[in-house]
Amino acid sequence: MIRWVLLFIPLLLSALEFKVATYNVENLFxxxxxxxxYEEYVPNNKHGWNEAMLQIKIAHIARVIADIDADVIALEEVENKAVLKQLNVALGNKAYPYLFYPNKKERVTIETALLSRFPIDKASTIAIKDQPRGIHRITLKIKNQSLDVYINHWPAQKEKEEERLMYATTLHNILLKEEGKEYILLGDFNSPYQVQKDWGLALVTILKAGDKSASLYNLWYDLPQDKRYSHSYGKQKAALDHIIIPKTLSDGKGIEYNPSSLTVFTRPYMLDDKSDPKRWQISDRGRGVHQGDGYSDHFPITALFHTVND
Known part of the structure; x- marks a missing residue:
């Protein structure tokens, strides 16, 4: 019996647990x-966006990312690869060996990026008709497994729902061809986890992300309803950021989701006086001068996964 246990221990040790996260860093220029x-981020103008402010902003975001300590993290609202590299350098001994930033179209101001401790095998962009930003598919090599990560930043709530429907429809049609494969959808979908009037139709009705009875499982359903939010604006709290998985990540093979591991990541320094996200501060409701204080108007969310030994 002891011999059998000793033989089994190496198999347990060879499994790998890893953390995936997504974080909208609120305009890293x-x-x-x-x-x-954007007007308030034109360098060295009346709004005070300059090298000193950039370094403060990078230090603040790097502090959050270092504390999250994710193995894979998607970042939304990053201007270019150069500033992504600056952020990575600021992480010091927690810097990531693998970075992804897309080839940005001319009309795009901010994009989605990825930091990874796992090698990036390949990457591609899924274009969305009449929309500047695409959806980016990055294939990671995790031990001997391949995992596709789709990083998203859909149009903001103020835009028409039809625009988000374009993203959802395009992604849904792609995923129909990926049946049986292992992947994670994550990012800022600018959609709540349940339909509110027309807002959320794209995520729920088209992409079919929901509770465990849905085609895709939205990990928000791990949490009590009053804890399901990652963004606040005034009195409105919303779950705009999502981590969504197919049933293949709960089938006992390949890569698996650790049940009930979704977490809204917060630390006291990230909170305002209402315990909401302490966003990056610009005076006069965003039209004034950078204050060198705050982090982001979003909280990061994280989830745990693990490899399964065949």
């Missing part, structure tokens, strides 16, 4: 004027 910046 560099200080090089390229012509497409």
């Amino acid at each position: 560099d200080v090089q004027k390229e012509g497409g910046e």
Whole structure:
């Protein structure tokens, strides 16, 4: 019996648990004027976005990312690969060996990026008709397994629901061809986990993400309803950021989701006086001057996964 246990221990040890996260960092711009910046992020103008402010912003975001300590993290609202590299350097001994940033279209101001401790085998962009930002598919090599990660940043709530429907329809049609494969959908979908009037139709009705009875499982259903939010604006709290998985990540093979591991990541320094996200501070409701304080208007969310030995 003892011999059998000793033989079994190496099999247990060879399994790998890893953490996946997504974090909207709220407008990480560099200080090089390229012509497409938002007004308050044009460098060295009346709003005070300059090298000193950039370094504060990077230090703040790096602190959050280092504390999350994810093995794979998607980042939304990053201006370019150069500032992504600056952020990675600021992580010091927690810097990531593998980075992804897409080839950005001219009309795109901010994009989605990925930091990974696992090798990136390949990457591609799924174009969305009449939309500047695409959805990016990154294939990671995790031990001897392949995992596709689809990183998303859909149009904001103020845009028409039809625009988010384009993203959902395109992604849904792609995933129909990926039946049986292992993948994770994550990012800022700018959609709640349940339909509110027309808002959320794209995520729920088209992509078919929901509870465990749905085609795709939205990990928000791991949490009590009053804990399901990652963004606040005024009195409105919403779950805009999502980690969504297919049934293949709960079938006992390959890569598996650790049940009930979804977490909204917070630390006291990230909270305002209402315990909501302490966003990056710009005076006069965002039209004034950068204050060098705050983090993001989103909380990160994280989830745990593991490899299964065949």
